[in-house]
Amino acid sequence: MKNESLSNDDNKSVTDLIGEQFELGANNEKLIDENRQLASMVDELQGRLEAQRTYRAILAHEIGTPLTLIQGYLQMIKDGAIHPTNHPYHELALEKVRNLSRLVGELQELSVIEKQEAVVRLERMNVADWLRRIERLGSFMVEQSGRIFRWKVFGRPHNNRDVYMDFFRMDQVFQNLLFNAIKFTEELDGCIEFYVYWKDLDYIKLVVKDNGVGIADEDLPYIFKHYYRGTEGASGSAAHGVGLGLAIVEEIVHAHDGMITAQSNEGKGSSFIIKMPLKEYLDVNDSMGNSDYIKRR
Structure with a gap:
């Protein structure tokens, strides 16, 4: 009887050990999956930050270039180098202003969208x-x-x-x-x-x-x-x-x-x-x- 009792206890211990190993394995899988998700989130965040840094540089160029042209055009008018009416630069300057206006509108739209308030x-x-x-x-x-x-x-x-x-x-x-x-x-x-x-x-x-x-x-x-x-x-x-x-x-x-x-x-x-x-x-x-x-x- 004693040997049988020990045998049952041993069987129970083995079963418990196997169950614990399965549970540990499941927990490890869960941790691995969570780590993958975290790594993916970090990669996405880094990508966004890099995109925004690049975007700010692009934006400075997109705004600065037409402003430089418009400023130069107005300076030429002020200096008397060109007549303020009927000049081909008029349309070019106006087009640059339109582009800037469009850019400002898009920035406003994107600001609303990114705040989830569209x-x-x-x-x-x-x-x-x-x-x-x-x-x-x-x-x-x-x-x-x-x-x-x-x-x-x-x-x-x-x-x-x-x-x-x-x-x-x-x-x-x-x-x-x-x-x-x-x-x-x-x-x-x-x-x-x-x-x-x-x-x-x-x-x-x-x-x-x-x-x-x-x-x-x-x-x-x-x-x-x-x-x-x-x-x-x-x-x-x-x-x-x-x-x-x-x-x-x-x-x-x-x-x-x-x-x-x-x-x-x-x-x-x-x-x-x-x-x-x-x-x-x-x-x-x-x-x-x-x-x-x-x-x-």
């Missing part, structure tokens, strides 16, 4: 009226730039359908996309196409396509990231802005429960595709019955 103000509008408004915007921007504009709507299930959307914010989206398309196409043979696919009552797809320089394959996965400016060459040239516009575009589209993707062939052009729901009614939990509703991210 809002959309949903208003009711007829879809067909909204599309006509977007067509006018595209036609004006593209034709003013000396490029060709093409507009095509595929399907039109209900011309009288009213939906809720932040139309001001969505105008921003298409202004950004059209601005980029114009910037990266040649004036002489540049063509910018805007396709609307509206074959479903509840969803719409909008495509902005150009025949410009395109986006490098290595840049394509990162173009919607804050501060990303791309590699040298193609549309990633370091001379092309500070990498805010597309980040803002994506945030606005996501705030409408939509998605945006990009396709590109370097040297042949790019397409930006937006798919988003058309909301005929507001969620009562969000809107509280108000047609003018602020939705926070």
